[in-house]
Amino acid sequence: SLDIDNIQSDILVGMHKNTELFFFFHVNNAATFKSKLASDIVPIITTTTEILSVNTQPITAVNIAFSHTGLVTLGVTDDLGDSNFVAGQYADVHNASFVIGDDPSTWNAAFAGTNIHGVFLLASDTAANIASELANIQSILGSSITEIYRLNGAARPGAEQGHEHFGFMDGISQPAVNGFTNPVLPGQTSVDPGTFLLGETGDPGLDLRPTWAKDGSFLVFRQLQQLVPEFNQFLTDHPLDVGELTPEQGSELLGARMVGRWKSGAPIFLSPTADDPVLAADPNRNNNFTYLLDVPDPGTENHFNQTNCPFGAHIRKVHPRGDLDPAAENSHFIIRSSIPYGPEVTAAETASSTTSIDRGLAFVSYQASIFNGFMFLQSIWINNVGFIFGKVDPTIGVDPIIGTLGGGPKNISGLNPLVPVDESSDFHDDPWNDVVIPRDYVISRGGEYFFSPSLSGLGAIAAA
């Protein structure tokens, strides 16, 4: 079993709070910083054990992670065995081999380059608690750090709690971690802890890691802006004309087929024509499916039938349950710990169908290999018009929610459930590509790659 007293809380369970601050900093004085890290910061870092029980949860949970330049600044020169981490996320904007799809001109200046050395994650029930913990940390560290940027995340209010800004329930599907997750829910895939934690069984870089890096994880942070009124206008303008649906229902269906789940969270594969909030709320059923059809000739049907779920639906692109062989699928799991940022859409924004206030998702994923995790999903699956591989249609399209073709229009096949269910149809004709998404509704504002060490690993960094 895992040493969960030594693993930071966000990696395996998340922060379990409704407000979260991402505080990005630069280290000015490494010696002072390291001495305070050992004496005063490590003792306030929240462990996995602490977050698991309400009795031991702190008022404000605190995690810390470092970029590569941050570690170097602190005198840590060990190679962690991850080249994406070493180069930093900004370098991957210009990566010609693996396209994450970002336009550098939309990046927040704070993220451009490698100026960020570390990030504090502070999570609590109220912004006031976070402000007071931040003040505490700033008084401990004094002028040894400078703030570079901050992003305030918060759960959406009222009935939208748990839903991201487009309105879809988030945080439903996570991989189970062998030796940790208990119980494993129906439909959850169990993977080795080394998929997420360095130095554990299944770590793809097991031989490369310095001992102090054990039980740390790479944290990918992305500020993903969402153009909510524009997205809603697109759905309103393109209701799917299927059966007896009203235009409103046709628009709902289009959104659900882009995501792969209804706004409630119910998977469209199990409930293809209408939302099912009871299914959505049942953890024993809401993940219990693959995309393999239960029909007389599934081998053939699975290659072209998109009636229940488009090949390109967001949750199918990033977790193609059963579409690939298990080995190919299971090495690309990430643990997500994202939270929305920014206010609710205003009446003026709705009326004009135009975003004027920045809002979106403060995306966080954990993985033991940035390439196998975030990078692979983003470049080989999400932004690849040919993925899911092996289907009859060779131009499935990019992920309709977060995929990009340089900001331009995206042809996505299978969004309309009435696309051919007959293999003899000419799949190069328009019916496969009958919904064109005119622009991106998710825009990257930048991010960075970090390493979230174990508590003993933080001690080793302080002593470096």
Ligand code: N7H
């Ligand atoms: Fe996604 N969305 O609201 O449409 N995502 N995502 N994501 N995402 C998921 O199952 C969304 C993003 C994954 O196991 C749900 O928990 C939005 C990135 C993975 O079946 C919804 C953004 C990456 C899963 C959304 C965004 C991923 C997942 C369903 C950006 C990886 C689990 C809720 C603004 C690089 C899939 C759930 C599975 C689920 C949305 C970003 C990956 C509703 C709006 C960048 C692996």
